[in-house]
Amino acid sequence: MKICVVTPVWGIAGVPLAQRRLALALVARGHQVDFIIGWRDPALTIPDTPGVNVIAWNVSGIRYIIPPLIRYLKTAKPDVVFSAEDHLNGAVLVAAMLARSKAKISGSSRVPPKDSYSNTPFTKGWLRKQTMRLAMRRADALTCVSEDMVTNYRTYFPDGPHVAVHNIIDDTTTRARAAQPVDHPWFTQRDLPLVVAAGTLTGRKNFKMLVAVMGELKRRGRDVRLALFGEGYRRPELEAQIAELDIVDRCWLPGRVDNPLAYFAHADVLALTSYAEGLPNVLVEGMVAGCTPVATDCPTGPREVIEGGGVGYLVAMDDVPAMADAIERALAAPATRAALDRAIASFREEVVIARHFDILGISGP
Incomplete structure (x- = not known):
């Protein structure tokens, strides 16, 4: 399969490092993987990621990532897209709809929902929640990195499809x-x-x-x-x-x-x-x-x-x-x-990949 893994920025932080681990794990299972980075801190070097096609756009700001995402989805035609962080998840879902992409989309939430959404009508967070409620209809999977976070998301999206899938943390590279x-x-x-x-x-x-x-x-x-x-x-x-x-x-x-x-x-x-x-x-x-x-x-x-x-x-x-x-x-x-x-x-590589594929209805390694 052709799989795209997206992260909004590259930095020494949990989300980009976890997305890189996911990309490497998918390549190890024989998949063709593009690793898209929206923006890279110029003070940091992206480490060698063997077998992965790293694409760095240097686009700062989530709304600015939508046009290159649309172009990418139309031309590269990935089978699956894994994104992380709510704002990026929303951008990927919008881009997929505008590009009429047939890719399966899995968006992972990495921070508590109160950082992005609000239940108070007509606030910025409430408007963002309404937008996400519409966009999430395009998602094939929405995941959270902990069970507690799934519970928190239920207070904002009672009928949302959110389920827990941990990050890959325990793998051979980490132990080495x-x-x-x-x-x-x-x-x-x-x-x-x-x-x-x-x-x-x-x-x-x-x-x-x-x-x-x-x-x-x-x-x-x-x-x-x-x-x-x-x-x-x-x-x-x-x-x-x-x-x-x-x-x-x-x-x-x-x-x-x-x-x-x-x-x-x-x-x-x-x-x-x-x-x-x-x-x-x-x-x-x-x-x-x-x-x-x-x-x-x-x-x-x-x-x-x-x-x-x-x-x-x-x-x-x-x-x-x-x-x-x-x-x-x-x-x-x-x-x-x-x-x-x-x-x-539950953080082992093989366990996490199997969980993602099961949720998406994908068979194979």
Whole structure:
């Protein structure tokens, strides 16, 4: 089959990385795959994606992606299109209708619906919801990356077709990346317990809570280190907080790195402190790498990933002492490899592809 996988932007973030994994998994099964990127951050290089035809349009803004999508659908004539993020899903569905494409369309939602829609009449979010209600009639499948998100979507689209399909996270490439060596002494010497976290340094990720937790652990006399991977506008604020708490010697903010999973594999705990997620890929990546997960019970995803606290530890958002307690418990009683593998089984490549094809009514590998 000819399959198109679309992402609105290329960046070091959950959606484009997950879409690239999907493209690679489809190529491995013998399909012809185009990977369309609406816009690429000029500071970033798209990594080699063997066997995949990468098409980067450098079109900024969802409404501007519709004309090239129409042209692509008319000329390339894919059998299936996988898109991700609500605004892009809507654009793909509109483009498919205008192009009179016969492709099966599967759109995946990656963030809570309140970020895009509203039930308050005549607001911008409400108008967007009405548009999507019309466009979704063209969809062959609409998926969400967690069961909790499906429930949330029901409050905006009670009769919507949304079902849960996890991202591909556990595959041979991910495991190989986790096995790569690192040279930072914290990760090679392992002389102190080590917590890792990763994500864009924004308010939504709430890394100020994690820094405060490190201060609390120091106050308790616990020698624990933190490596926080990622970049963003909150870096100066976090660096100032680290200095104020006098924990510069136990916090490392390396910015973006090519392969954070290799570092995760040498750490004890993967911490997630977000206020909101769609489904936190980084939490699953940490579990693939062998970290015990400790996460805030934010909407949506963490509770589902770690089985309600059955594998790892859940705490309330913004509860610094509770997060410090959970990290101490995780260090004392880490999750077993068997428990981690059980919890992430639905993120395995073969499981996710089979689920997508079953929903679309497609047979074959």
